Amino acid sequence: MTDNEKQDRESGLTLNPKYDSNGLITAVVTDVSSGDVLMVAFMNAEALDLTLKTDVAHFYSRSRQALWKKGETSGNILDVVEVRIDCDQDALWVKAKPAGPTCHTGTTSCFYRKVKNGQLESIA
């Protein structure tokens, strides 16, 4: 990548996601009301396209190697309010309204434990 390309990506207004070698980009989802980080997952170009077109979060499941509409089975979809992209366009920030618990374990957020003294502690 030349310096010009780098600068265009950083300061330009063209959406030009930098997918990794597997065609994926990291997506961080926060709850637009609480600001809490709900989950971190990956999107491929198709998932991002569908997310932007439908305002419902879609991801790419690496384990299933398939497009994944979050909540398709559980009903706990993520209504997308805003999508941001970072300076070098290799990460997305999705602000969403969750229809229910985001984590497959049943918790509001996948981040239900904090690190304390080298161990984990459940968030009250």
Place this chain on the structure above:
Amino acid sequence: MTDNEKQDRESGLTLNPKYDSNGLITAVVTDVSSGDVLMVAFMNAEALDLTLKTDVAHFYSRSRQALWKKGETSGNILDVVEVRIDCDQDALWVKAKPAGPTCHTGTTSCFYRKVKNGQLESIA
């Protein structure tokens, strides 16, 4: 990974980060005051260890292939208030107090543009 290992990782209280094939784990940093996502980067085991020991965010720079103390040059360090880990322990959420603008472009957050109608728009 067996089902038991998966369950231990999800419900246990042992810190057992699932590093990728490059030895890295995704770290999302939010501002503990505003709740905004400031940046997304990677940590290796050494960076996570230093972050936990010093309460100052350290990362691993893929471009420079080196440990990276955020703010070492600029002074804009990230004081760590809390570190959380997600269900399958392959992502970290770092809540921090930033000493200054987090992005190397000079903005508070690396996420200074939102996607609108297939284009980017600067955040006011």
